[in-house]
Amino acid sequence: MELITRAPKGTVDLVPGVSEKWKLVEEVFESEAELNGFAEVRTPVFEHTELFLRGVGDTTDVVEKQMYTFEDKGGRSVTLRPEGTAGAARAMLENGLYNGGYPVKLYYNTSCYRYEKPQAGRLRELHQFGVEMFGTAEPIADAQVIALALSAFKRLGLQDVGLQLNSIGCPACRKEYHKALKEYFTSRKDELCDTCLSRLDRNPMRILDCKSPVCQEIAAAAPKITDYLCEDCRAHFERVQEYLTALGVEFTIDPALVRGLDYYTRTVFEFPSKSLGFALGGGGRYDGLVEELGGKPTPGLGFGLGLDRIMMALDAQNVEFPQPVRCELYLAALGAEALKKAFLMVDELHRCGVPAECDLCGRGLKAQMKYADKLGAGYTMVLGDNELQEGKAELKNMKTGEKRKISIGEDFIDAYLTASTAQDDLSV
Ligand code: HAM
Numbered sequence: 001m002e003l004i005t006r007a008p009k010g011t012v013d014l015v016p017g018v019s020e021k022w023k024l025v026e027e028v029f030e031s032e033a034e035l036n037g038f039a040e041v042r043t044p045v046f047e048h049t050e051l052f053l054r055g056v057g058d059t060t061d062v063v064e065k066q067m068y069t070f071e072d073k074g075g076r077s078v079t080l081r082p083e084g085t086a087g088a089a090r091a092m093l094e095n096g097l098y099n100g101g102y103p104v105k106l107y108y109n110t111s112c113y114r115y116e117k118p119q120a121g122r123l124r125e126l127h128q129f130g131v132e133m134f135g136t137a138e139p140i141a142d143a144q145v146i147a148l149a150l151s152a153f154k155r156l157g158l159q160d161v162g163l164q165l166n167s168i169g170c171p172a173c174r175k176e177y178h179k180a181l182k183e184y185f186t187s188r189k190d191e192l193c194d195t196c197l198s199r200l201d202r203n204p205m206r207i208l209d210c211k212s213p214v215c216q217e218i219a220a221a222a223p224k225i226t227d228y229l230c231e232d233c234r235a236h237f238e239r240v241q242e243y244l245t246a247l248g249v250e251f252t253i254d255p256a257l258v259r260g261l262d263y264y265t266r267t268v269f270e271f272p273s274k275s276l277g278f279a280l281g282g283g284g285r286y287d288g289l290v291e292e293l294g295g296k297p298t299p300g301l302g303f304g305l306g307l308d309r310i311m312m313a314l315d316a317q318n319v320e321f322p323q324p325v326r327c328e329l330y331l332a333a334l335g336a337e338a339l340k341k342a343f344l345m346v347d348e349l350h351r352c353g354v355p356a357e358c359d360l361c362g363r364g365l366k367a368q369m370k371y372a373d374k375l376g377a378g379y380t381m382v383l384g385d386n387e388l389q390e391g392k393a394e395l396k397n398m399k400t401g402e403k404r405k406i407s408i409g410e411d412f413i414d415a416y417l418t419a420s421t422a423q424d425d426l427s428v
Pocket of ligand 1: 082084116121124128260279281282283302303304305306307
């Protein structure tokens with residue numbers, strides 16, 4: 001029985017009280033993206049496995065160890081998306097979004113699935129807010145994407161987010177780098193873990209983000225990509241830094257930052273949370289991805305932010321959220337006629353945008369008032385035979401206790417809005 005009453009390992013429920021906070025945070029990211037001209041894309045939760053093998057790379061941890069891959073009933077191999085970039089690039093191509101002119105700017109707010117060992121900040125169902133921009137290789141675009149995330153962090157009141165920056169070059173300069181890495185790691189071959197040994201020939205850069213402590217120690221002394229950048233990549237990286245500096249953005253350059261996905265080229269970045277000790281998000285350029293997926297050569301870039309980790313960071317910093325108003329006015333009713341009247345009034349209130357409730361559980365008057373209290377209703381009103389006859393009822397301000405008789409006839413909404421505003425003014 002225990003199994004069906006518990007959510008699967010590495011997943012969480014977002015229940016009322018928490019989900020409202022998520023919504024507010026998501027709105028900040030979405031509105032910041034929209035300010036920058038990004039529009040939402042929603043892609044399927046599963047894709048052909050091949051998309052991630054080619055897009056993310058078959059020597060990455062994500063593809064080698066973490067994907068939820070299965071055969072569907074038609075015998076096709078499908079995978080729950082482990083990240084949002086490959087699906088967004090596919091959707092951009094499939095829907096011809098480039099016909100609207102470059103750059104194509106997309107954002108998403110989505111769940112991703114990675115079979116990882118669950119721990120603080122590491123889930124199997126994680127949530128990402130991401131943006132992807134296609135069709136520009138200009139360094140100004142890199143700066144805009146990075147600045148967008150930082151503005152949203154600032155609007156949320158997140159204090160301790162850093163920016164780490166690096167360039168991992170283009171395939172041309174990376175050829176030399178791969179050679180140097182291979183030479184270095186071959187000299188320490190006997191100490192590498194089995195996965196890294198298998199990566200030595202295929203993709204030595206992936207050894208740099210192996211989680212095994214021994215491999216990490218070996219990787220720390222490995223040659224750095226920054227020493228192998230070609231002229232164009234070096235100039236590109238310098239201009240990204242110039243634009244960021246012009247915006248007043250502080251950053252540190254981390255020559256060891258390579259990111260764990262294969263599609264990256266040139267600029268890569270992460271947003272570490274200094275207090276939590278892990279990255280709240282990361283991203284970079286992927287100038288070869290669209291071509292890899294069968295499209296025309298189209299540069300691109302973006303980021304993915306871990307919403308689960310961002311919520312943790314906001315909690316750790318005690319960032320305050322406004323209390324959600326679940327019920328502004330509770331209409332308690334005594335008797336069937338009064339309940340029907342309350343029901344119709346509640347419906348009218350909803351159409352005017354006022355969160356209002358009446359009894360849905362067959363409660364007596366006392367229990368209704370208790371429930372109104374539990375809901376935190378700002379106002380209550382009791383309707384009974386007398387009130388129906390008179391066409392008026394007492395509106396009670398639950399905070400101050402002040403009461404005011406108002407019409408419950410056709411002009412009820414106006415009467416309520418006037419009285420509640422007046423009382424709010426008094427109680428300030
Ligand atoms: P990523 O670094 O793999 O990049 O993930 C981005 C962020 O998602 C991480 O920094 C972290 O905050 C969060 N995250 C990743 N795995 C987990 C997990 N298991 N549990 C909780 N949070 C997690 C990407 O996914 C790229 N698609 C980002 C990108 C977009 N690059 C270019 N465009």
